[in-house]
Amino acid sequence: MAGVEVENGRDDMVIDGCENGQQPKPMQNIVAFDGVNVNYLKLYYGKFFPHADMFKWMSYGNDGKHPGCDHSYFGRREFSFTLDNDIYLRFQSFSGLSEFENAIREKCPFKIDIGPVYNVDPAKRHAYAQSGDNVFTPAERELVFDIDISDYDDVRYCCSGADVCLECWPLMTVAIKVIDSALRDDFGFNHILWVYSGRRGVHCWVCDGKARRLNNEQRSAIADYFRVYKGNENSHKKVSLTGQALHPFLVRAYNDVLKTAFEEKLLLSQNLLSHEERYETILRMIPDESLTSELRAKWGDNRRSKDINTVRWQQLKQLLQSGRQKFQGLRRCVEEIVFSFTYPRIDMEVSRHMNHLLKAPFCIHPKTGRVCVPIDPKNCEEFDPLAVPTLSKLLEELNVESPQSRGHNDWDRTSLGDSVRFFQSSFLQPLLKSCKEEIESSYGAKLQESKNSMSW
């Protein structure tokens, strides 16, 4: 954990979304949390928040007219609201879009969390509690992943804790690429939504029917499939790759994503080998004294060249991978270093259990004021967390009357427009299409079954 405290000198990072000097009229006694203004939030839920799209999503096609639709579906979903003064309302449920929308507008939550779909309406759970155990249980839940950049504090030197900047954000980009491609290619999922968590990380929602119906054990299995990081605060080795070869998934992650991200981005931006304190961290991962002292001798004469990180990395690689290293373990060491500094670190507990709550997309992060916008995994390199619109920016844009306003929706005229359109076209529409097919085919199968059972 050495070197985390390095001065970053990045005071220009706006943490508080409402402090860019151009607020409309200041209002008194209504500023809560660290700067998100309740009246602004009211406006946001009134004009921007895509209630209907969220409802469509959470209904998974069950709001249609087809006889196979389960009309209780949306109403069995748990939402939870964090209100002003930190009042926390769990087990909120809504029968339909208007009830959902009205509750949000009225209660004006600072945060909306989404929980599982239960077997019964969560608001009425107490009524079922009397009739024995195991009656109120989660029935469906998206497979979710939560990745926080604060879990990478031992491999980034530019920021720590909840801070992020463009130097360390590539770690999140790597995580998105590695996990997204495995979810699609290995596990065969198609309906995956990546969302900026508003401050220090990303969330992933896997929404295929198959994913929503996974039990806890299966969720754990997928989370474990992604886990290579075994270290904790009290043991050195962070990544341990054993065996003669790597699993094909890890090989692909390494070749397609990690290696390039490490050598072309993080090695340089984090100055991983530029001075002693930092390269010692890496040398400690090499279990051979003679090799590390050889490298130390090479690197000791502090001459400053422009690409010192790259030069030293090449030297390290050459030494470890040269033919004279008989031991598989030492060759594997280069990969272990790259994995340690780049491989995704997911919060396992969030993924393991169906009843874990996760913040809804399009919420406003209460600390930063930024909107939790979707991220396009195909172009995730281009995503800039510092360019994500804040609540006050959106309101400003709304105030600037533009003659060529494109649509009748308020969000359409602001920088939120692209995010909502992306959500609709790349995620929601294909999802609803396949939900419809699934509902129709399972209804058809049921009909067939009942016909068969009559034919005796």
Add this chain to the structure above:
Amino acid sequence: MEVLRSQRKTAESNDVVSSLPLYRSAPALEVRLEDFELYAIDRLRVLKGISDGLSRGKKPDEMEKLVDNLWRLHMRHPHSSEDRNKDIISHFVLRLVYCRTEELRRWFLSTETSLFRYRFRLQTIESQRTLMSEFNLPYKTVSNSEFENVKEKINQVARSIGQSPSSADSIFYKVPFEEVPDLVASRRVYILKGQAYVAMSQLVSLVVTQFRTLLSKALVLTNRKWTSMIREQEKDRLTPLVESLSSSYLGPDYSQPSDFAEISLKDIDQVAQSSFPLCMRHLFEKLREDHHLKHGGRMQLGLFLKGVGLKLDDALAFWKAEFSRKVGAERFDKEYAYGIRHNYGKEGKRTDYTPYSCQKIISSVPSVGDHHGCPYRHFSEENLRAALGRMGVSNRALEDVIDRVRNKHYQLACTLTFEAVHNTSCDAGINHPNQYFSDSKRILESKNPSNPA
């Protein structure tokens, strides 16, 4: 299954196919009341042995050997024809014993599943096939042409888990990945578009999943029958037996602070020094140092302190004093106080949560920034040596402890530490941090009776 008081003997069924039953339905057998209890205790010995083995981190082949030995030792009947009946009867008795709470069901489900797994591995190929067919698994084998396409990847997986590449004639099944979660979790299969390529030799995983699912459902049903009928009907005969069986063997769960109830805040530092096991001492020191612990640490230490007798009000004051130095008192009240009240059963579903046992702590998976877990398992040797040194473990004892750790006997390592620190022997071994604590207090008070804690 009919339980009899008399000495009558029953005829066993002769249509046994495999020596490994699936326990689909309770057998139509008559059982003597003595056997009812004796068989169950024998099976419990096996299950307890398995659960100890797992918590010591034994590898699969070591487990296989362990299960084989345990089974031979406890489950053989003097009349070998009775072996199978003893197996089935003891299973159904324990099903009744362990159906009654979520916690009991979880323990029983996971140990019975392990037992089944290793017994299945010990079967002959023929008998494995028979069992497979009893489950009616609908999986297709991978055709030759398809195999050619994925051969390279499959071999890569084989090498990654230290096996030799499969030969051309080996059989693979294509199985939805959801049905082989343990193979997925340990990356022991190649997965493509949701289909796992499972080798014949890995089939045990498939069968085990099926077994687990069946048993899990059955336990819930048994519980319903128990609460609705059996408990009342059998209240003079089986019920007391059943209720004593689960508690007598698993030991106390320390959910209620007992002997040395109520420690007060002013003593807590001194008590932590003298009587906390290393896992709790470490969390305690880190909390004092960083004024913060992540969720896993808060749970492990918080429930332990509850078991030790720290009252809710004191617990809130204790955590607040530390956390407020890092995050401020207001944020503590908002974000953390709930969790502490929750542990004491004052929030949420209002369960009075039990402190974590060694087994649970050893099998936890601490990650970045975490300090919970079992130090003997999760610390690097260097850090462990330093920590033991600070506890005052002498050099010689320290080498013994490290030796146990290398052999993955984490609870034995903790027991040796206990013995070194208290300069006395601890024959029962350490199974629970709260047991470490109460044993320690007992010893210290007997050494120093004039000085109340």
